[in-house]
Amino acid sequence: MKTWKTCLALVLVLSLLLAAGCTPSKPNPTDPSKTNSTSAPSKNTDPKPSDSTNAPTGQKQKVPIGVAITLSGDNAETGRNFEAGMNIALQEIEEQGLLKDYELDLKIVDDQNDTTTSLNVVNEMIFNTKVKAIIGQIYSTNTLVTLPICNENGIPMLVPGLNPTFSQNGYDYFFRVCGTNEGGQTAGFEYFIKDLGLTKIGIISETSENGQTSYGIAKKIMGSYGLEFVCDENFTTGDKDFSTQVLKLKESGAQAVYTTAAATDAVVLLEQIRQVIGDDILVLANGASESNFLELAGPELAEGVLYYTVWTPALQDQKSVDFVQKYEAATGRQPADVSARGYDATWIIATALASMDGYDVNAADFSAKLADAIRNVDYTGLQGTFHYDDVGEAFYTMKLITYQDGEHVVVRDN
Amino acid sequence: MNLFLQICIQGLMLGSMYAILTLGYNIIYSTMGMAHYAQGDIMMVGAFFALDFFVTMDLPIYVAIPLSVICNVLVMLVIERLAYRPLYSRSRTLLLLCTIGVSTVLRNAAQLIWGTQSFNFPTIFPGDIIHIGEVYLVPQNLWILGVGVVMMLLLNLFMKKTKVGRAMQAVSMNRSAAALMGVNMQTITMITYGMSAGMATLAGVMLAPIVKVYSTMGVSIGAKVMISAVVGGMGSMPGAILGGLLVGLVEALGGMYISTTFKEAYPVVLLLVVLLNRPQGILGRKKVVKV
Numbered sequence: 001m002k003t004w005k006t007c008l009a010l011v012l013v014l015s016l017l018l019a020a021g022c023t024p025s026k027p028n029p030t031d032p033s034k035t036n037s038t039s040a041p042s043k044n045t046d047p048k049p050s051d052s053t054n055a056p057t058g059q060k061q062k063v064p065i066g067v068a069i070t071l072s073g074d075n076a077e078t079g080r081n082f083e084a085g086m087n088i089a090l091q092e093i094e095e096q097g098l099l100k101d102y103e104l105d106l107k108i109v110d111d112q113n114d115t116t117t118s119l120n121v122v123n124e125m126i127f128n129t130k131v132k133a134i135i136g137q138i139y140s141t142n143t144l145v146t147l148p149i150c151n152e153n154g155i156p157m158l159v160p161g162l163n164p165t166f167s168q169n170g171y172d173y174f175f176r177v178c179g180t181n182e183g184g185q186t187a188g189f190e191y192f193i194k195d196l197g198l199t200k201i202g203i204i205s206e207t208s209e210n211g212q213t214s215y216g217i218a219k220k221i222m223g224s225y226g227l228e229f230v231c232d233e234n235f236t237t238g239d240k241d242f243s244t245q246v247l248k249l250k251e252s253g254a255q256a257v258y259t260t261a262a263a264t265d266a267v268v269l270l271e272q273i274r275q276v277i278g279d280d281i282l283v284l285a286n287g288a289s290e291s292n293f294l295e296l297a298g299p300e301l302a303e304g305v306l307y308y309t310v311w312t313p314a315l316q317d318q319k320s321v322d323f324v325q326k327y328e329a330a331t332g333r334q335p336a337d338v339s340a341r342g343y344d345a346t347w348i349i350a351t352a353l354a355s356m357d358g359y360d361v362n363a364a365d366f367s368a369k370l371a372d373a374i375r376n377v378d379y380t381g382l383q384g385t386f387h388y389d390d391v392g393e394a395f396y397t398m399k400l401i402t403y404q405d406g407e408h409v410v411v412r413d414n
Numbered sequence: 415m416n417l418f419l420q421i422c423i424q425g426l427m428l429g430s431m432y433a434i435l436t437l438g439y440n441i442i443y444s445t446m447g448m449a450h451y452a453q454g455d456i457m458m459v460g461a462f463f464a465l466d467f468f469v470t471m472d473l474p475i476y477v478a479i480p481l482s483v484i485c486n487v488l489v490m491l492v493i494e495r496l497a498y499r500p501l502y503s504r505s506r507t508l509l510l511l512c513t514i515g516v517s518t519v520l521r522n523a524a525q526l527i528w529g530t531q532s533f534n535f536p537t538i539f540p541g542d543i544i545h546i547g548e549v550y551l552v553p554q555n556l557w558i559l560g561v562g563v564v565m566m567l568l569l570n571l572f573m574k575k576t577k578v579g580r581a582m583q584a585v586s587m588n589r590s591a592a593a594l595m596g597v598n599m600q601t602i603t604m605i606t607y608g609m610s611a612g613m614a615t616l617a618g619v620m621l622a623p624i625v626k627v628y629s630t631m632g633v634s635i636g637a638k639v640m641i642s643a644v645v646g647g648m649g650s651m652p653g654a655i656l657g658g659l660l661v662g663l664v665e666a667l668g669g670m671y672i673s674t675t676f677k678e679a680y681p682v683v684l685l686l687v688v689l690l691n692r693p694q695g696i697l698g699r700k701k702v703v704k705v
Contacts, residue, residue: 074630076530207675234675238634240625243424244669244677251417264532264626271624275543275552296534296626 061361062105065349066125068118068136068146071110074238075262078138078338081291082160083108085335085342086135088326093350101358104350111137118142119149126153132367133374135177135345137161138338141209147174156371158348160341163213167391173367174392175374177345178337178383182217184308184398185258187414188284189221191306191400192256195412198282202231202254204245204261204269211237211260214286218258230254235261242269246276256282263290267297274301282306288403291336299406306411308398310383311340314408323382344381351379416548421670422663427555429642429662431621434562435635436642436654437569438613444573444649445582445606448498448509452517453614454636458629459520460486460615461622462528465535475538483615490611491604499603517636524629535622558620562655565613569651578605586649641681645688647698656697660684 067086069079086106093099107129111118118137125131126149133156137143140163150157151171159166164180192198201222205215211234222229231252233245246269249257261269266287273283287293288307297305313324313334323343327335352373359369379386386394397414435457442450450456463485467478497516501509541553573579584592585602593599618627625631638661646657661681668680694700 072525072530074530074628076525234673234677236634236678238630239678240634241428241665243428244421244666245674247417247421247424247670248674264628267532268625276550292531296532298534 060099060101060103061358063102063353063361064105064107064129064131066122066129066131066134066136067106067108068111068121068125068134068142069108069138070113071108073113074264075113075139077292078290078336079110081336081339082138082342084327084331085339085344086346088323088330089343089346089350091326093347098350098354100354101356102353102361104346104353106135106346107131111139111142113139113142115142115145118146122146122149126150126155131155132361133158133349133370135160135342135349139210140166140213144209147171150174154367154371156367156374158345158374160338160345163210164217165213167393171392173371175348175388176393176395177348177386178341179308179310179395179398180393181214182221183396183414184400185214185218185221187308187398187400187412188258188306189218189225190414191412192282192284193225193227196256196282198255199227200230200253200255201227202233202249202252202257203229204231204233204235204242204249204257204259206237206260206262206265207234208237214260231257235265237262237265240265240268242272243276245269246272249273249281250277254281256284258284259286261285261287263287263293264296267293267301270297270301270305279304284308289337289401291334291339294403294406299403302403302406304402304404306400306402308400309337310395310398311337312399312401312408312410314401314410315382319380320382340382344379344383344386347381348374348377348379348386352377417670420549421666423549423551425663425666426659427552427559427662428666429659430555430559430562431617431624431658432635432638432642432661433655433658434558434565434620435614435617435639436646436658437562437565437651438610438617439639439643440646440649440651440654441569441613442606442610443643444651445586445602447586448506449513449640449643449648450610451510451513451636451640452493452520453610453639454632455517455520455524456486456490456611456632457614457618457621457635458524458627458632459489459618460611461535461618461627461631462524464615464619464622465528465533465627468538469533469535479616479619482619483612486615487608487611490607494603494607517632521629521633528629530629532626532628535627537623538619554620554623561616561620562658565616566651566655573651578602582606638681641685644695645681645685647695650695650697650699653695653697657695660696 069082070076071079107125109121111121122134125134134150135158137146138160140161143159143161143166147157147166151173154173156173156175158175158177160177162178162181164182166174192201203215203218205211231249231254233248235242235245259266259269266285270283273281284306288305289309294302324335327339352370355373356369359366375388377386384395388394399410400412401408402411435453439450439453442448460482463482464478467473467481468475493516497512498509501512537554539554539557544551573583581597581602584597642657642661643654645660646653661684664680664684665677669677688696
């Protein structure tokens, strides 16, 4: 009996190894309970606290920066894309020798796209790790609960999320590193209504906080044109049956539809739309900006699908071309717009630090000084030039992109 | 009328997805008397095996499916040996909790092995949409419905006409008595779990082209499967099909005529209605307890 059990266990282990060996893409396990510390390489890595406000010359001070992003669960890919963008920025910062006085010490922690975990992660970063700034979080639901904590404790937060409400609460320590949903949707609806003269537009939104915020903005924009959605439907995240929503969409005679669905859901929805309604309806999908959308949908299904973003791999400026090359070399695939956000966020922090003339990292007001430096930063990154306004915004407009033969093509550059 | 007919067809198609998985769920319940919460995740593991064999290794589908079934059955048997068997003599609540734990472990293991992203799975039944007047049918969905019905018929035959099937029924009625009558409990247990995992793999392969393959693909559908099983009657094979189809219909009709916002809630309402009026499920047998 024991021999039989041993054989069974061996066969199982072998089958799992076989499965792992022929995995379509290599896994990147992340233990959410552990903190990854990524530092830009430096000749001297020992932090030397000093009594004065300036560190001794020739010695680099370690600046702990918290990075709270989603690295596990359904949306882990987004976090990984963000992290990959950060890594390229770190490499460039080191190569260019931008930081003479400091060394970036990134404390990357998985927020599991969960509000409770996010709260714990950010509290841990602020009160135990004593980070000087936080980069994160990608998903608005989490940022909504952690941004007030950062603000109360004077920790600058560089937010890569699109929820426009963040900058409407008077937070002094809030800095967005991308555009907003409002800007993106404005670009999309202007294209539908002004450019194409469409009046029958439908919406299929998630019942999540993110989906409903996007829905509220979309409704407001439609209202500004004196229009209402001809089809107004919801779905629960993870539900893969859109047959009812699609039938209602067909019945409404909509000429275009906007969906807040993330990549996988957007692809399933798109398949069902094409099956039932055909190609006669334009689709604007938030999830189409994600890197795996094209992979999942394929060029044929993705053809003509629209999404909004500040940055896309389709941009042909030298900075973008270089970034895409480096990203592809490092990861083997195309970057997503969120990769550009990670890249720019890292560069903004580094540029701000470089302007601080070696101010003592242990000084009580270091984070406040860093916030001032970020506020006054003059940095031109992948997404454009960052000049923060009073509410922490850098961009109010976004580009509208479509897929043509599997390539990203700019349709409207607001 | 056309719209009503179309939405009913959509509901039945959706229901057939639930039904095919509920069959595997019910076979464990009917023999072992335990609710297998991890059935959706077993389906997910099966779909990943199929993805490896069919897409990555480019094996023909008629080779990929049996290989996936074998691998998934092995995984299921190891789970049974390590996690469930030590708890058979304990309360059923403990077993249920254990299946919830197994579900989480499987999901996390899948994320470690295959990653967290979604994977495309090519359709195994290609074909254009079938239009009958203004009503349309998706070939892949028709196949799911067909496979579900065939599986149910075969299972019923197996349970009633074969020695092993009858032994499985005997075990479900009274484990101790069945053991005393010479039924090898260990073999029957292994066959039960093996069949359930095999069916879950088939369900995963059928669903993968529609919903894609990802580590949490069994979560949402797993809950619907439990509802389908209870509505149809726990342990009943025709009940599995009926429960699945009803859940799909209620979801589609509720979404169409009430609101899509509460689409996930309609099956729960159906569950409550059935439990209040017929606690054993529509086709379930009332448990008679000797006092």
